[in-house]
Amino acid sequence: MAKPDKRRTTRRGAVSAALQKRISARRTIADQTISLAHLLGRPVLDDAGTRVGKVSDVVVRWDAGVTHPLVVAVLVGVGRGLAHVDLQDVALTQARVRLRSGRQIVSRPVRAEGEVALARDVLDRQLVDVAGVQVVRAADVYLVNGPRGWELAGIDVGVRSFGRRLLPKRRICPPPDRAIDWAELQTFVPRFPASAMPGKDGPAAAAGIIGGGVQLGRPAAQLKKLRARDMAAILAELGRGQQAQVAALATPSAAVEALRQLTSAQRAALLAELSESDRTRLQAMLDGGDAS
Numbered sequence: 001m002a003k004p005d006k007r008r009t010t011r012r013g014a015v016s017a018a019l020q021k022r023i024s025a026r027r028t029i030a031d032q033t034i035s036l037a038h039l040l041g042r043p044v045l046d047d048a049g050t051r052v053g054k055v056s057d058v059v060v061r062w063d064a065g066v067t068h069p070l071v072v073a074v075l076v077g078v079g080r081g082l083a084h085v086d087l088q089d090v091a092l093t094q095a096r097v098r099l100r101s102g103r104q105i106v107s108r109p110v111r112a113e114g115e116v117a118l119a120r121d122v123l124d125r126q127l128v129d130v131a132g133v134q135v136v137r138a139a140d141v142y143l144v145n146g147p148r149g150w151e152l153a154g155i156d157v158g159v160r161s162f163g164r165r166l167l168p169k170r171r172i173c174p175p176p177d178r179a180i181d182w183a184e185l186q187t188f189v190p191r192f193p194a195s196a197m198p199g200k201d202g203p204a205a206a207a208g209i210i211g212g213g214v215q216l217g218r219p220a221a222q223l224k225k226l227r228a229r230d231m232a233a234i235l236a237e238l239g240r241g242q243q244a245q246v247a248a249l250a251t252p253s254a255a256v257e258a259l260r261q262l263t264s265a266q267r268a269a270l271l272a273e274l275s276e277s278d279r280t281r282l283q284a285m286l287d288g289g290d291a292s
Contacts, residue, residue: 019154019179023142031093033173034150036118036141037165044076044090044097053078055097057117058143060152067183071143071150075117092150095171118152126233127155127185135230136185140165142176154181228257235262235270244273247282256285 023033036058044053056077060069074090074097076083091098116122118141129136139161144153158177231254235243247255247270259267259282267286271279 016179016181019142019181020176022144023153023173023176023179032145033153034092034094034143035173036123036143037139037161038169038174039094039097040119042094042096042169044074044085044099046099047101052076052099053083056082057119059084059115059117062114062116068146068151068153069116069182070148071152072115087150094173122155128230129157129180130184134227135233136180140176142173142179152182154179155185156180228254231255231258232261243270247274247278252281252285256282259286 039055039058042055043051044055046052053076055074057075058071059073059075061072062069071087071092073087074085074092076085076097085099089100091100122138122141124138126135126137128134136155136157138155139158140156142153142156143150145151154176156176156179160177161174164174231246231250235246235258247259250258259270262270271283274282
């Protein structure tokens with residue numbers, strides 16, 4: 001068994017500790033840190049204090065080169081539909097969202113190009129931690145109110161955070177169990193559609209079609225450090241085209257072990273997406289040939 005890289009472990013520990021410290025510092029100031037898992041379902045109130053809906057999701061803007069995407073909107077569940085409310089029109093807290101200045105909620109297509117809905121696309125999704133070089137699952141998502149405004153700070157991958165979601169929701173932001181800075185979780189970024197899709201078939205459709213398809217966003221060298229088990233976890237989350245992309249970038253041995261965990265039909269379909277040279281090489285290894 002390979003020994004863990006102490007430098008990588010130390011780096012990941014430093015990143016996690018820094019985020020924990022940042023969140024803890026913000027938690028000492030009322031409503032400066034928000035747990036997404038504990039915000040979902042909270043009431044949305046008008047300026048008179050009357051409930052007009054509930055929090056369905058929080059939307060961030062995905063801009064190239066930005067390590068911590070800014071929050072741009074809240075998706076509000078109104079009846080059986082969704083409404084997209086710009087962040088500038090609401091006051092965001094852990095316990096509730098309040099509309100500013102008599103703002104009326106008007107339903108409209110909710111997903112613009114370049115926007116990511118965090119509950120739909122990040123919470124409970126498998127992501128690659130490039131500092132720890134492993135696959136992790138987001139048990140919670142943390143938002144921090146910084147100098148630029150509300151931003152996506154990081155995720156919590158601790159077991160306690162999963163369990164905490166089964167308990168009554170707190171009125172203040174709960175502390176993270178095992179935090180990872182979002183800057184270390186951008187090996188994959190969403191692949192956006194050519195245009196936003198109006199919501200005609202209920203909330204899921206209204207939230208858009210982002211989340212299933214991904215493309216590589218950070219230098220792919222980190223993928224070569226992933227173990228076969230982690231490679232298989234990634235492949236299980238992706239569409240065929242993205243599976244082929246990841247398989248081509250991984251070390252051949254890890255890719256082959258991951259391929260062996262697929263059904264024969266899935267394996268054949270994935271191999272068909274590869275270049276001829278990659279397909280020939282991996283097929284030879286699957287058949288027991290030379291790995292070189």
